[in-house]
Amino acid sequence: MDRRRFLHQIGRGTILSALAIFSGTMIYRNLNSERETCDFDFVCRNCKKVKTCALPDGIDFKKKNSIQ
Amino acid sequence: MSEILKYISRTWNIKKLVAILSMFILFLTSGFPLFAQQQRFPKPEFESGYTQPVTSMPEARSDFFAIFDVLVLIVALSLISWLILKKRSRRGVLAVSVFSILYFGFFREGCICSVGSLQNVTLALFQPEYSIPISALAFFVIPLVYTLFFGRTFCAGVCPLGAIQDVLLLRPVTMKRWLQKVLGLIPYIYLGLSVLYAATATDFIICRYDPFVGIYRFDATFFMFAIGAIFLLLSIYVARPYCRFFCPYGVLLNWMSRFSKHHLTITPNKCIQCRLCEDSCPLGAINKPVPVKVMEDRQSATKRFISLSLIIPLLMVLGGWTLSNFHENLAKVNPKVRLANELMSFKPDVMLPSVEIEAFKSAGTPLTELYSQAAIIIEQFYIGAWILGAFLGLVFGLTLSSLSVFKYREDYTPDKGECVSCARCLKYCPVEK
Numbered sequence: 438m439d440r441r442r443f444l445h446q447i448g449r450g451t452i453l454s455a456l457a458i459f460s461g462t463m464i465y466r467n468l469n470s471e472r473e474t475c476d477f478d479f480v481c482r483n484c485k486k487v488k489t490c491a492l493p494d495g496i497d498f499k500k501k502n503s504i505q
Numbered sequence: 506m507s508e509i510l511k512y513i514s515r516t517w518n519i520k521k522l523v524a525i526l527s528m529f530i531l532f533l534t535s536g537f538p539l540f541a542q543q544q545r546f547p548k549p550e551f552e553s554g555y556t557q558p559v560t561s562m563p564e565a566r567s568d569f570f571a572i573f574d575v576l577v578l579i580v581a582l583s584l585i586s587w588l589i590l591k592k593r594s595r596r597g598v599l600a601v602s603v604f605s606i607l608y609f610g611f612f613r614e615g616c617i618c619s620v621g622s623l624q625n626v627t628l629a630l631f632q633p634e635y636s637i638p639i640s641a642l643a644f645f646v647i648p649l650v651y652t653l654f655f656g657r658t659f660c661a662g663v664c665p666l667g668a669i670q671d672v673l674l675l676r677p678v679t680m681k682r683w684l685q686k687v688l689g690l691i692p693y694i695y696l697g698l699s700v701l702y703a704a705t706a707t708d709f710i711i712c713r714y715d716p717f718v719g720i721y722r723f724d725a726t727f728f729m730f731a732i733g734a735i736f737l738l739l740s741i742y743v744a745r746p747y748c749r750f751f752c753p754y755g756v757l758l759n760w761m762s763r764f765s766k767h768h769l770t771i772t773p774n775k776c777i778q779c780r781l782c783e784d785s786c787p788l789g790a791i792n793k794p795v796p797v798k799v800m801e802d803r804q805s806a807t808k809r810f811i812s813l814s815l816i817i818p819l820l821m822v823l824g825g826w827t828l829s830n831f832h833e834n835l836a837k838v839n840p841k842v843r844l845a846n847e848l849m850s851f852k853p854d855v856m857l858p859s860v861e862i863e864a865f866k867s868a869g870t871p872l873t874e875l876y877s878q879a880a881i882i883i884e885q886f887y888i889g890a891w892i893l894g895a896f897l898g899l900v901f902g903l904t905l906s907s908l909s910v911f912k913y914r915e916d917y918t919p920d921k922g923e924c925v926s927c928a929r930c931l932k933y934c935p936v937e938k
Contacts, residue, residue, distance in 0.1 A: 449653055449764040460646050463629055467636045 571640035574613065578647060581605065581663045586655040588928075589769055595928040602662035602672055610665035615718040619644045619659065620666060620754040621711050623696075624703035631704040648754075652761040656768040660748060660758060660925035666717050667748045670740040671927060677787035678742045685789055686904065688750040693900045696753035697893040705885050707839040716747060744787035748925065759922040769919055769926045772936045776916035782933040783917065790923035791930065794914050809909055817902030824898030828890040836886040845879035848872065 438446075481487050481498035490496070581601060588597030609618065622645040629637035648659035660667045695711075702708045712718070716733040719725020725733070739746045748755050762768070771782050771791065782791060828835075836842045844861050851862060858866070865875070919930070 445764050449766065452653060452761065452764065453650070456646055456649060460642060463626075463637055463642050464639065466629075466633075467639060470636050 571617075571638065574617065575640055575643040575647070577608065578644060578663065582647065582651045582659060585662050586651060586658045589658055589661060589926050590655060590767055593773065593928065593931050595931060598662045598926075598928045599672065602668035605663050605665045605668045606672070608665075609663075610669065610717070610721045615665060615715065615721040616712075617641055617644050618666065619648050619664065620752060621709065621715070623754050623757070624699055624709045624711055627700050627703035628706060632706050635706075649757060649761050652758050653764055654766050655926075656765045656921065657758050657762045657925045660755065661927050664748075665721065666715070666752070667745060667925065669717055669720075669737070670745045670747060673737060673740040674744050674787060675741050677744050679784065679787075680743065680789060682789065685749070686908070690900065690904065691750050692753055692756045694897060695751055696756045697896055699753050701835070701886070701889045701893050702838060705836075705839060705882060705889060707836075707882075711753060745925065749788065749923075762924070763922050765921060768921050769924065769928065769931075771917055771919060771930050772934045774936045777936055778916070779935060780917075781935065782930045785930040785933040786919075786924075787929065788923060788925065788927075790920040790925070792912075792914055792918045792920050794916060795911055806910065810906055813906040813909055814902070817899060817906070820898035820902040821895040822898070824894035824896075824901070825891040826894065828894030828897070829887055832886040832890040833883060835890055836883045839879075839882050839886075841875065842879045842882050845875050848875070 481490070481495055484490070484495075487495055487498060490499070581604065585598060585601045588594050588601065609615070617640055622641045625637050625641040626645045628635050629642075648663070651659060662668050662671070699709075699711045702710050714729075714732075716729065716736045718733075719729045720733045720737070736747050778794065783793065785791070837846065840861075844865060847859060847862060848865070851858065919926075
C-alpha cells in the first residue's frame with residue numbers, strides 16, 4: 438500500500454466514524470426526546486399529523502379550524 | 506416555400522434543430538406561458554390585508570412513506586453505483602436520472618432532498634431543541650457514505666436537481682479553466698451562508714432559492730420560475746450549472762469523493778493514451794497526463810506551496826474581519842431582528858403599522874424581550890460572520906495554493922472531486938475489459 442492510499446484510508450475511516458457518531462447522537466436524541474417536535478416547519482395547514490399534534494401551534498390551528 | 510425549406514436544410518444541421526426544439530419544448534412544459542398569463546393582471550386587493558403566500562410545501566409524509574423514500578434512495582444509489590462501476594453504462598445512468606426526475610422531482614416535489622437536508626442537520630447541531638426527522642438525517646448521510654465508497658454516483662443521476670440538468674445537456678460548451686475555478690468558489694460562499702442562516706434558525710435559504718423546486722411543484726413565484734427556466738436553458742450548453750457553481754451539498758460530496766474507494770475510471774484496463782477521451786467531459790473533470798519533462802523539481806514545488814500556504818492565515822483573518830463588519834446586515838434576514846429594527850424606526854403618528862408589527866402587538870410580548878432576543882441573534886451573527894469569513898479565506902487560500910501544484914500523472918484519469926460520474930467519457934475509450 439502506498440502512502441497516498443494509506444492516507445486516503447485513514448481519511449475515509451475518520452469521516453465514516455464522524456458520520457456514524459453524528460447520526461447515532463441525532464437518532465438517540467430523537468428517540469429520547471420527550472417533547473413532541475414539528476417536522477414540517479409549523480405549516481399546520483398541509484400537515485397530515487395535525488389531528489394528533491400536541492404542540493401549541495397544532496392545538497391553536499385545530500381550535501381555529503375546529504378540528505377534533 | 507420549397508426554396509426556404511431547401512435553404513434551411515442546407516444551412517441547419519440536426520443538432521441545431523434539436524437544440525431549438527428542446528428550448529421550445531422546455532418553455533412549453535415549464536408552465537411559463539400559463540404563469541405569464543396569470544401575472545398579466547394585478548392580483549385583487551383584499552381589505553383584510555391578506556397577501557398571497559409565496560411559498561408552498563408538499564404535504565407531510567407519514568412515517569411509513571418517509572422510510573419508503575429512504576429505501577428508494579438506497580435502492581437508486583446502489584443501482585446507479587452498480588451501473589457506473591460494474592456495467593459502465595451511460596444508458597443505465599440516464600434511466601436512473603429519468604426515474605429520479607419523476608419520483609424525487611415531480612412526485613415528491615423535490616422535498617425531501619439531500620441538498621436541503623444540509624440545513625436540517627445544521628439546525629439540529631446548533632439548536633438542541635430541534636429534533637431532526639430521521640428521513641432528513643438519512644437523506645444527508647447516505648449519499649455521503651456512498652460517495653466515500655463509490656464517488657459522486659448520487660450526483661450522476663439520483664439527485665433530481667442534477668438529473669434534470671444532465672438530461673438537458675445537448676450542446677456542451679467547454680469553459681475556460683480559470684472561469685471554472687473562479688465560479689467554483691461560489692458554492693463555498695453559498696454553503697457558508699446557508700449554514701450561517703440555518704445555524705441561527707433564520708431561514709433555509711437553499712430551499713427558498715432552489716431554482717428547480719418551483720418547476721417540480723408547478724408552483725413558485727414568477728421570479729423563481731424565471732430563475733429555474735434560465736438554469737434549464739443554460740443546462741443545454743453548460744454542463745450542470747447549478748451543481749458546479751451553486752450546489753452547497755456538492756461541496757461536501759466533492760470532499761468525500763476525494764477519499765472514495767472505488768471511483769469511476771475512464772478506461773476499464775490499461776490506458777493506451779489514445780487521447781480520445783481528452784475532451785469528452787463536459788464538466789472538464791478529466792486530468793490529463795503530466796509528462797516527466799514538464800514535472801517541476803519536487804523540492805522547489807514544495808517550497809512554493811509552503812510559502813503560498815503561509816498567506817492562508819492572513820486571508821482567514823482578513824476574511825473574518827471583513828465579514829464581521831457586515832454581521833448586522835447579514836442578521837437583517839432574521840425575522841426577529843427585522844421586526845426589532847422595524848419597531849425601532851416605527852413612528853405611530855406618521856406611519857401605518859405593518860402586518861408584522863400588528864401581529865407582534867396583538868401577541869402581547871414585551872418589547873424589551875424582542876430587543877434582547879434580537880441582540881442575542883446579532884451576537885450569534887457576529888461570531889458566525891467571523892467563522893464564515895475565516896472559512897472563505899481558507900478556501901481562497903487553498904485554491905490559490907492548489908493552482909501552483911502540478912501532480913505527475915501517467916494516464917487520463919477523472920478528477921475525483923469534480924467528476925460527477927455521469928459516465929459520458931466511457932464510450933470514448935476503445936480499450937476493452
